[in-house]
Amino acid sequence: MTTEASSETEVKENAEESAAQPDQSEKATRETQEVLNTEEEDKEKGKVKEKEGKGISRYLPTWLKKQKSLSQTSPTKETPPTEEPTSKVTEEEEVSAPEVNGHAEEAEEKEEVKSEPVKEKEVESNSNGSADTEPAKEEKLEESVQTTPEENKETTKEEDVAEEEKKGQEQETQAEAEVQEGDGQTSIFQSPFRLVRKPKMKVVVCHVTLLDGTDFSCEVEKRANGQYLFFKVCEHLNLLEKDYFGLTYKDTHDEKCWLDPMKEIKRQIRSNNWQFSFNVKFYPPDPSLLTEDITRYLLCLQLRDDVASGRLPCSFVTHALLGSYTLQAEFGDQEPDQPRPLDFISQQTFAPNQSKEMEEKILELHKSHKGMTPAQADIQFLENAKKLSMYGVDLHRAKDSEGVDIMLGVCANGLLVYKDRLRINRFAWPKILKISYKRNNFYIKIRPGETEQFESTVGFKLQNHRSAKRLWKVCVENHSFFRLNAPEPPTKARFLTLGSKFRYSGRTQAQTRMASSLIDRPAPNFERTSSKRISRSLDGAPVISITEAGRDMTENGHDPNLELQSDSKVSVPQMETASADNVISDTKEPAKTTEVEIEETVVIQEVSKATKAGNVTVTSNSPAGPPAEQESSEQKVRSDEEVVVVEEANQTRQESVSSESESEEEAEYHPNVTTSISNTQIPEEKEEEDKLEGEEEGEEMEPEVPAAPAPSLPAEISQPAEETPQEEEEPRKETEEGMKDEVEEKQGDPETEESTDDPMLTPDETPKSFVPPEVEEEEQEEPKVNGEASAVDAEPRPHGICCSELPVVKTEMVTISDTFAAQKTEIATKEVPIVHTETKTITYEAAQLDGNGEGEPGVLMTAQTITSESLCTTTTTHITKTLKGGLSETRIEKRIVITGDCDIDHDQALAQAIKEAKEQHPDMSVTRVVVHKETELAEEED
């Protein structure tokens, strides 16, 4: 998404650096400041709108950008009434923009607290520490920097309870920020967290054993959470595809545990042993799909250890083969005249019981790899390792119901049951309805088979409740990572579930793949440690360019923080690193809310309307719980383009909150049933299951159906009358009917959105068949300025109820003209102007390009419609299975309806929806986008 190197990206980068790297260089700081300044200037000039447009455009396919430009050019849009609020916003931004993030999070957290009164105390106590989590999320937050003030206001308005406290904090943060800006350079202890109470911060030295066996130590603030340390390590390693990795620690019982990124380190290790190791957490089923060699190299290091230690069993031949690739990767070609001595080989561990015979075999095979580069050797290594049956299987000791010793293996595909070496059962993820643990028992509820009628529950006994919980967590994480398109938000139905609300909080594989496909940096140079170690004693060993200054410097006792920086600076041009970083990290979107299956058709309908004070109560999103509330509120207020960004902040906050409360002895997790809206499964894999398990697919999806209606019901109500999600058969027709003007436009295809040429605005031009998407734009009336809305709207709830009204509606509206005032509800009711509602509908449609195949008649096998609702988007997925000429085809049409209050947010949401959809289904094509706007015109403004 960051294809444009705009000033915004710079901000993000710098800000990110400043957060992540304590010893930020002065230069970087200055840059940040400069950028900020310019931004502020922009704002002051009242160009907020433009900026937004630009920002959003990055997320929009070019053909969608037109909308933006249109709204900009439209005369009514730029009307002055907005001035007052805007300038106020600007003011605020100037003061607090860079550092409000932490505060915003805290505010959000308070919301969380509200919704979860039982946990309130815990949260409160945690809220200070919560700021620590910021560096972890900085990438996301950075993008929302400009908007956060508004957000704050928004939240504050909502959260009257927490308001005062927040205000105090806000002041503190602001003060702190000023100090920071003044200093230019910040100390380790201050900048990374922007903590309110910096003077009190205590610093601990963490020791992390890296995969190459070296030790990395760094100082972290005592209250830092796991992610902070993890990011530091990744940064040290120059690793971008970090989602496959994690940090482990030994608990008090000397058992290996994964460090929860969302929780404070201190609370997890429960001892003063700040010793960790960096490990692969999720073994990618197909390592060739990893983007960077460095990621593969690290995976290799892990696997070499797995193999050598016997954790990953393999045959003699495979041992030898893997060993030979290791040799090739580390030492290059075997020189014919200088064959490596056998005793040298024996110093290396390739297998648990390495014999001379094996070493000879390794050397023999090594010869055959001549000419292979280290990266190629790594790839070959992984290609062979991934086929091993125990690749990526995390084993846990257990007993079955009869007390027989077994092993439970958690992997990408599901849960495996082993007795000794034999696989005696397997539960694929789609087969599992529920995973739970209670004390030392671990249960899985199994979907009934074709012939069975009832669900069955299988129970296993673990050594103690800790191991049961650990197994449960690993299951939750693996399921989320490999099966979901986006992580599930933590449980909301609190009345139903007791116990741990732990959920996987990182990116899923689908997301991380998407993110890494955007990595755009020159392959970083990295040093293979063993070659460094051994090259001193051996001739002919290739010396790989040493760019990774960090490691050496640590060894020399330099300040690790300094290294970090020099690291990224030396090896990669700064700009690139940073942008790549952004790319990767800003897709961290655990809070992804729109549910998207494969989409053939994306119909996005936007309905914007002015705020109604009463709306808050009407919104029946409440079943979705507090997160929805928060998110929607943010969306509304934000003038920046990153919807998700803040959502995620919310998300993570919830995570940390919920994980606080997770010391219970039991917990449940429903891998398939949609306890949450974002619980989408990855279709391809599903497809595979489908083949394997007959009607699996149908069954699999079904649980989502019953879950969905409840939350979606309100959404449906709020649909504009002329377009209900159920009518997707002919959405286009419908939209057309309701339109007056038609502007057809030829534009870039959604697929080629990178080419950011401005769409030509050519009304009534017939679309040419070559150019994929044709865009129709239909306007009913001139839209009114929405820019003001963005600034003014403090209305948290996207709501569609009044959208069903026809073009011009006179509605009694509450216009909140003062953003600050928005915090106080009384003000909201002061002005009750009469406003016109204007409706504008724009349809963008891609040409139907798939020629022949489309017309094929097919036999309809199954059809189902799934509706889900989240925040301000309602997603209707219509799945039809047809039999065409002996082939079964699954066609999934998805309609996303975004309802909400202000213009900008819709663009964001739209962009987000498309982006998300793309992440989930890279092959999808957006065939139609309908933008339907209802703008209210206050009469006095006319």
Add this chain to the structure above:
Amino acid sequence: MNTDQKRTRVRKGALQVVTVARNKLPDAKRRRFSLLFIGQDISALLELCVDIQRGSSSTGRLEYGFGHYTHAIVRGIPASLAKEALRTNQAEVDLDKARTEHDAYVQVLRTRLGLEVVELPADESLPDCVFVEDAAVVCGDTALITRPGAESRRRETEAMKEALTDLNMNIVEIADENATLDGGDVLFTGREFFVGLSKRTNQRGAEILADAFKDYAVSTVPVLEGLHLKSFCSMGGPGLIVIGSSDPAQKALKIMQQMSDHRYDKLTVPDDLAANCIYMNLPNKGHVLLHCTTDEFPESVKVFEKLKDHMLIPVSNLEKVKLDGALTCCSVLINKKKHNN
């Protein structure tokens, strides 16, 4: 090759891939392709092809080389077969017919398929010795010498071990007195092993097999009816399981599918015994399938005949089947790489 030709080629290739991938993301993919076609974006098209291939490669590469054999070990029929060989139902066996049948079988392997056939002499004290499959499990360079479930057959492994040693295989033997394993209970799919727990094979035997072939997952499947696991199933190609239509057979298949991380297609034949066939993938011959004859199982043969890509070779097995001997039972197939020589 000029650019136009190149393009056409790419298109064709791409379209083929689309057809293959159709079940996965049908319309989306097709749309994307048509989009790229129209845009003449060949490089993007190629990328997409690569993507798709990669996507399918996770299963595709695994089975590479599956069914490729160079050698076969067979054994002669002793006269004692007719009277003394073990059988589950009392049936008169015509020794001459059985020998003729077996000769024809060996001929197919040697002449028709060009395998190097190692023929072990029959041993009168081992009436069942013709069913060599039970004596060893060979996968890659490793040969596991079994410990047959039937005591009368234990000594059959001696000659087998010798023959495999001569072929430079890595020999693994079962030392455990409690373990029993018949090769007929071992189904290797190219990706993993299924071991039938039957009258002849026990859990311990399966464990030892798992130890011998550590690279592969080894799952156990209870064999409720029939002598061996392979009495009602076998591989009909990479990722294709041929399975009988009886309830126990179908049940076993369900278990196998549930236990596997991989996806298998199935070919259901009406007769359980007909489900035992021999699949090979030979250079210059492609997919080869040795299966039952029309005389034995006419309905099942019709099913096999639907396999258009396979070279189908009906092999008569009328007599040996009376002794529960199926097609796979009479040979041990080996893929010996050149460097082993």
